[in-house]
Amino acid sequence: MAELLWKRGTTLGEGGFGVVSLAATSNTIFRGVTLPSLIALKSCNFNASQSLKEEVEILLMFKHSPYIVHCFGANVSFEDNVNPYNLLLEYTSRGSLADRLQNCNSLPEFEVKKHT
Template sequence: MNVRVVKIKVLGEGCFGVVHLVKTIAPVYNKVYAMKSADEDHSSSLRKEEEILQQFVDSPNVVRCHGGFTSVEQERGVVYNMFMEYASEGSLLNLMRKNGGRKQNNNCSLA
């Protein structure tokens, strides 16, 4: 199946990738997801994250992963993308920071 999306905005960035809020335009119109993307050369941790999240697909307390796919982007080349349930309140790390938890550091992590 060929999924087509429109990028709405950047939700976060890391050393090797970016997370966009996207809206599908085909085959289903107007479904909203968070889409994590990394250049193919740096996609191993993203693929591992997808593998781990698939183990918790039935858990109501874990963000659902809807699968991944490879695409070719004009400006970036080959990119691995992972569709995730959009958590409108932000990432767990952002919620921790907002509520006085872990402070921001310079570690590289995909949002």
């Protein structure tokens, strides 16, 4: 089990695979990389973590792409007597494409081009 590298904050969203929270770090070095002061933490119960384990593998394949949310890796923590599996992700303050679409019925063509 890894040491706690962050402090979980506000819940940003919930989905079928777990919860995404904002987390604060103290410029901690994790696997040779200095984490930014804010990250997104995608977490689920360790016993149901197979989909997140697959997600981290896919995200790490695109770690050099400026168009994909950066994944810093994964760890297991101990919080409130449970062991969540956590993906440490780049925090995108403007939200996701799904968030943008939820807030309006359509996007201008230039924005669609930017996202695709």
